Amino acid sequence: MTTTTRSSEGDYGLREPLDPDFAGVLTHLPEADEAHRRRARTFVQDEVLPVIDDFWDRADYPLHLLRRLGELDLLRDGLGVPGAPPVSDLAAGLVHLELARGDGSVATMLAVQGGLAMRSIALLGSDEQRERWLGPLARGELLGAFALTEPAHGSDSVSLETRATRVPGGYLLDGEKKWIGNGSAGGVTVVWARGDDDQVHGYVVPQESPGYEATTITGKVSQRAIWQAHIHLDGVFVPNECALPGARSFRDTSRVLQATRLGVAWDALGHATACYEASVHYARTRTQFGRPLGASQLVQERLARAASDLTSLQSLLVAFTALQASGQLTGPQASMAKYTATRTARRMAADARDLLGGNGILLEHRVARHFADVEAIHTYEGTESVQALILGRAITGLSAFA
Secondary structure (H helix, E strand, C coil), rough: CCCCCCHHHHCCCCCCCCCCCCCCCCCCCCHHHHHHHHHHHHHHHHCCCCCHHHEEEEEECEEEEEEHHHHCCCCCCCCCCCCCCCHHHHHHHHHHHHHHHHCHHHHHHHHHHHHHHHHHHHHHCHHHHHHHHHHHHHCCCCCCCCCCCEECCCCCHHHHEEEEEECEEEEEEEEEEEECCCCCCCEEEEEEEEEECCCEEEEEEECCCCCCCEEECCCCCCCCCCCEEEEEEEEEEEEHHHHHCCCCCCCHHHHHHHHHHHHHHHHHHHHHHHHHHHHHHHHHCCECEEHHHHHHEEEEEHHHHHHHHHHHHHHHHHHHHHHHHCCCCCCCHHHHHHHHHHHHHHHHHHHHHHHHHHHHHHHHHHHHHHHHHHHHHCCCCCCHHHHHHHHHHHHHHHCCCC
C-alpha cells in the first residue's frame, strides 16, 4: 500500500506579479507600450511558468515557446520589419523585462533571435536581405543565430580567427564558433569571419549548408532551456547574396553589440524583479518561530534594500532607453547599463536565494533558476570586466585593454 505524506507547508504562491515601482517610472506608460508588456506578461503567466521548470530541469529546448513569441509579435526587439507596425525601444525593454521575469532561457530566445540575428540583418543587410529574412525571423518561422564568439576568443572577439576566403560566386568559411544560441536548432546563422582584407565581415549561413556542423553544448548549469552550440565550419560556401554589405569591419559588429547590451540590462531587471517578488511572497507566507518571516527586522531590511536596488535599476534603464530612442545612447552608456544591471541582479538573486533558505534551491520556488541564469547574462554580450574597461576608458581617456 502506498502512503502519501501531506506537507505541512503552505502554498507560497511565488509567481504572481507585484509590479514594484516606487518611483512610478513604469506607471502610466503609452498604451502601445503597455499593450506589448501585457502581451508578454500573459504569455509568461499562461504559457511559460506552467512548463519551464520541467524544460529547464531536462535541459530541453521548448521551441514551441519561441514560435509563440513570433506569433505574438514579441521577437522584434524594437526593430522595424517590412509590413509590421513600429515597436518603441521602451516596449522592447518591457518585453525583455517580462520574459526574463518568467525565465532567462526564454528571454535569451529574444536576445538571440531579435537582438542579435535580426539586428545584424536590419542594421547591416541590404534591402533584399531584410525583405528575405526579417519577416520569417520575426514571426518565429525561421530560427536565427549569431556566431561571433570562438573557443579561444570570448572577450577578445575582435581577434577572431574564422576566415572567409573569396571564391567565384561567393566565399568559403573555415573556423570554429562556440556558445552560439540557436546554432544547432536549425535555421540561419549570422557568422562573423575575417576576410581576405583582414577585416571582420558578416555572412548569413543556412545551417543545412555542407560543412556546417553544430553540436549542442551539454552540462550547463545556467540557461538550460535554450541550446547553445559549438560550430565547426569546414569550407562552407556562402553565395555573394548572403554577405551583409554593411558589415565591413568589427566596428560594424560593435554597433549590433552596443544595441543589445541595453536589452541584456532589461533582462537583468526582469531577473531582479522575479527575485524580489519571490522574496516578498515568501516573507509574507513563510512562518518561522511562530510568526511570518516578514515580521523580522532583518528580513524587512533586506526587502527594503532589494526595493531600493530595483527602483534604481528601473530609473536607470528608463533614462538610458530614452537616450536610445533619440539616437543619443553611447557605447559607454550601454556598458554602464549592462554593468550596473547584471551586478545588481546577481546580488539580488543571491540575497533572495538566501532568504528562502533550503526552499531557495528548489525549482518550484523560482529563485534557483534565476540565481543560475543571471550568471549567464552577467557574462554574455561582454563580461563585467570588459564593460568596466569601456567605462574606465571613457572616464580617464586612457585605454587599459591589453
